[in-house]
Amino acid sequence: MxxxxxxxxxxxxxxxxxxxxxxxxxxxxxxxxxxxxxxxxxxxxxxxxxxxxxxxxxxxxxxxxxxxxxxxxxxxxxxxxxxxxxxxxxxxxxxxxxxxxxxxxxxxxxxxxxxxxxxxxxxxxxxxxxxxxxxxxxxxxxxxGGYQPEFPELAKFGGPVIHPQEWPEDLDYAGKKVVVIGSGATAVTLVPAMTDKAEHVTMLQRSPTYIVARPGEDKLANQLRRLLGDRLGYMVTRWKNVALATLIYQLSRRRPGMIRSFIRKTTVPLLPPGYDVDTHFKPRYDPWDQRLCLVPDGDLFRAIRHGKASVVTDEVAGFTSSGIRLKSGQDLPADVVVTATGLxxxxxxxxxxxxxxxxxxxxxxxxxxxxxxxxxxxxxxxxxxxxxxxxxxxxxxxxxxxxxxxxxxxxxxxxxxxxxxxxxxxxxxxxxxxxxxxxxxxxxxxxxxxxxxxxxxxxxxxxxxxxxxxxxxxxxxxxxxxxxxxx
Structure with a gap:
């Protein structure tokens, strides 16, 4: 060459x-x-x-x-x-x-x-x-390597601590309690995905993130592809999705209260009755101050509803041999900790x-x-x-x-x-x-x-x-x- x-x-x-x-x-x-x-x-x-x-x-x-x-x-x-x-x-x-x-x-x-x-x-x-x-x-x-905060007393923990960017192929979490630290796109992906093998998965977040459920399949896109062919159907769907995303973004910047209310109204029915939405799914910031997280077919909410996953909103005070000690005084048991703490x-x-x-x-x-x-x-x-x-x-x-x-x-x-x-x-x-x-x-x-x-x-x-x-x-x-x- x-x-x-x-x-x-x-x-x-x-x-x-x-x-x-x-x-x-x-x-x-x-x-x-x-x-x-x-x-x-x-x-x-x-x-x-x-x-x-x-x-x-x-x-x-x-x-x-x-x-x-x-x-x-x-x-x-x-x-x-x-x-x-x-x-x-x-x-x-x-x-x-x-x-x-x-x-x-x-x-x-x-x-x-x-x-x-x-x-x-x-x-x-x-x-x-x-x-x-x-x-x-x-x-x-x-x-x-990803971003890893300096967690107090991390050396005391007896199990593996994994950053998603360095995921080991041989990690065995079957039947184990998993805590995922974080609430961004990686965390909301990992939590429902790990419930297939884990005993229970907990998402530990310092503060909530805007999370929006969306169908995993775009039925209109699939219909357009059948009617118009792959290329034309793809382009029509592409512009449809661009227009919709632009509308949501612009409304988020100009009328954040309306979008905040809309996200809440669509989230509440997906969670168990009486769920503490304000603690775990009410962010402190306006929509699109940070990126919205998508969950296909509401998989995260479904995992919570079925009792396979849970959300804890608190901060890490330190680690113990068997889990995480929170600033609220609660102990969160864990066999495996995943630090989905960012890039x-x-x-x-x-x-x-x-x-x-x-x-x-x-x-x-x-x-x-x-x-x-x-x-x-x-x-x-x-x-x-x-x-x-x-x-x-x-x-x-x-x-x-x-x-x-x-x-x-x-x-x-x-x-x-x-x-x-x-x-x-x-x-x-x-x-x-x-x-x-x-x-x-x-x-x-x-x-x-x-x-x-x-x-x-x-x-x-x-x-x-x-x-x-x-x-x-x-x-x-x-x-x-x-x-x-x-x-």
């Missing part, structure tokens, strides 16, 4: 395979490679192996725009999503361009040569590659970036359209929506990148770089109240107070901006390098 490519993609997960598909389809003769640090593709969907792992949004929007999701289930399990990603790569021949076990350490841009030089660790060796364009699809969290954010896979020998400090850069960085030429990254499916944004970023490369080809440009506006006020890139975001967002690039320096959270607006908006908008600076670039 050549050590020089036109486009170098980092990450062979959902975003990276999608990016490669767009680049390959638009430019069949253009060279590209995907560098993947792990020994397998799939990213998140290969990494997470805990029981019940699934999507937390519908597959009509989490799926690629160019490849319809044709299975009956709209809320799909992890293995089905992984197959979808790998089938997409295999059918387009993308898998032949993936280099596994290649961890990118650093990337340096040379203005004189109009190219990136990327330092890559492969086993015990360090290799270098060059590329005209660098496209990061690395996600935004550490793959090496550790990591910008761009921890890759060190430099331009003409100058180190780039990410908090000193500003994100252009949520996909490029001020001062970094020929550089694109993917960060998805926090209020909708990740792939909706990933597809748009890829489409914009194709348009950008075509614009550069037509005009003979070799470099493009966003130039920051000093009059724009800085803001956090991820303006989201979730704890895992707030812990580390200061290490990320900044956003701005106005477009095009904002990470958009509206798919409809981004369709206009990224799919149809002007490329040469006065913020991107294009140049031509007269020196012959040697591949």
């Amino acid at each position: 050549s050590d020089h490519v036109d486009v170098l993609i980092v990450g062979a997960g959902l975003s990276g395979v999608g990016a490669a598909h767009h680049i390959h389809s638009a430019f069949p003769s253009r060279t590209y490679a995907i560098l993947e640090a792990r020994e397998s593709s799939g990213g998140t969907w290969d990494l997470f192996r805990y029981p019940g792992v699934r999507s937390d949004s519908d597959m009509q929007t989490l799926g690629y725009r160019f490849r319809p999701w044709t299975q009956a289930k709209a809320i799909a399990d992890g293995p089905a999503i992984l197959d979808y990603i790998r089938d997409t790569a295999a059918e387009a021949g993308i898998d032949r361009h993936i280099r596994y076990g290649h961890r990118v350490i650093s990337a340096s841009w040379s203005t004189e040569d109009a190219r990136w030089t990327v330092e890559v660790r492969h086993g015990d060796d360090t290799v270098r590659m060059t590329a005209r364009f660098l496209y990061l699809c690395t996600g935004y969290y550490h793959y090496d 550790r954010l990591l910008a761009f896979g921890g890759i060190g970036l430099s331009v003409d020998g100058r180190e780039i400090k990410l908090p000193e850069t500003m994100a252009y359209k949520g996909m490029m960085l001020s001062g970094l030429p020929n550089f694109v990254f993917t960060i998805g929506y926090t209020n909708a499916s990740w792939t909706l944004k990933a597809d748009l970023v890829a489409e914009y990148t194709v348009r950008l490369l075509r614009h550069m080809d037509r005009n003979g440009y070799t470099q493009c770089v966003p130039v920051a506006d000093p009059d724009v006020t800085e803001r956090p890139l991820l303006d989201f109240a979730a704890g895992y975001v707030q812990r580390t967002v200061h290490e990320f690039p900044r956003a701005g107070s106005r477009q095009p320096w904002q990470l958009g959270m509206s798919y409809a607006n981004d369709v206009v901006l990224l799919r149809h908006g002007k490329i040469d908008d006065g913020t991107l600076r294009f140049t031509k390098t007269h020196k012959r670039v040697v591949a």
Whole structure:
């Protein structure tokens, strides 16, 4: 394989395979490679192996725009999503361009040569590659381990303590009491999934989360697919789901009391009569201050109703040999503890970036359209929506990148770089109240107070901006390098 490519993609997960598909389809003769640090593709969907792992949004929007999701289930399990990603790569021949076990350490841009030089660790060796364009699809969290709080007296506990990101294949929890610490998407997935073998599963939460039941199958989507065919039925359902999600999000921001009341009214009938809803399912914050959690077919509520699972709202005071001591004074018995306590954010896979020998400090850069960085030429990254499916944004970023490369080809440009506006006020890139975001967002690039320096959270607006908006908008600076670039 050549050590020089036109486009170098980092990450062979959902975003990276999608990016490669767009680049390959638009430019069949253009060279590209995907560098993947792990020994397998799939990213998140290969990494997470805990029981019940699934999507937390519908597959009509989490799926690629160019490849319809044709299975009956709209809320799909992890293995089905992984197959979808790998089938997409295999059918387009993308898998032949993936280099596994290649961890990118650093990337340096040379203005004189109009190219990136990327330092890559492969086993015990360090290799270098060059590329005209660098496209990061690395996600935004550490793959090496999740967030684990410092729990008091944890060493006293006699059983296993497992983080979902590092789930052991041989964990035996059959007939055992399991406590899952957390109340986010991972916790509400794990609790009902583990009730098939465990004696009882308890979700221990410091405070409640908004949890919404949703059918596991979208009957309308399945009917539309039969009537209109896979592709057209998929697109109609995709826009239907986008519109519905956008409506709920906008109402949550403008009329939070109404959405709060709606969620409560739909939750109460799913729980046992007389259940203490206000203690366990009444969050302190407004809807969509943090992401809503979906439970397909109300499986969490069903597990509670059948007595297989329970919720305790309290805080950990310490551990004992046989469980957890709570701040209320209660002892919570446990044989197995699962710490579904969140992710550790990591910008761009921890890759060190430099331009003409100058180190780039990410908090000193500003994100252009949520996909490029001020001062970094020929550089694109993917960060998805926090209020909708990740792939909706990933597809748009890829489409914009194709348009950008075509614009550069037509005009003979070799470099493009966003130039920051000093009059724009800085803001956090991820303006989201979730704890895992707030812990580390200061290490990320900044956003701005106005477009095009904002990470958009509206798919409809981004369709206009990224799919149809002007490329040469006065913020991107294009140049031509007269020196012959040697591949």
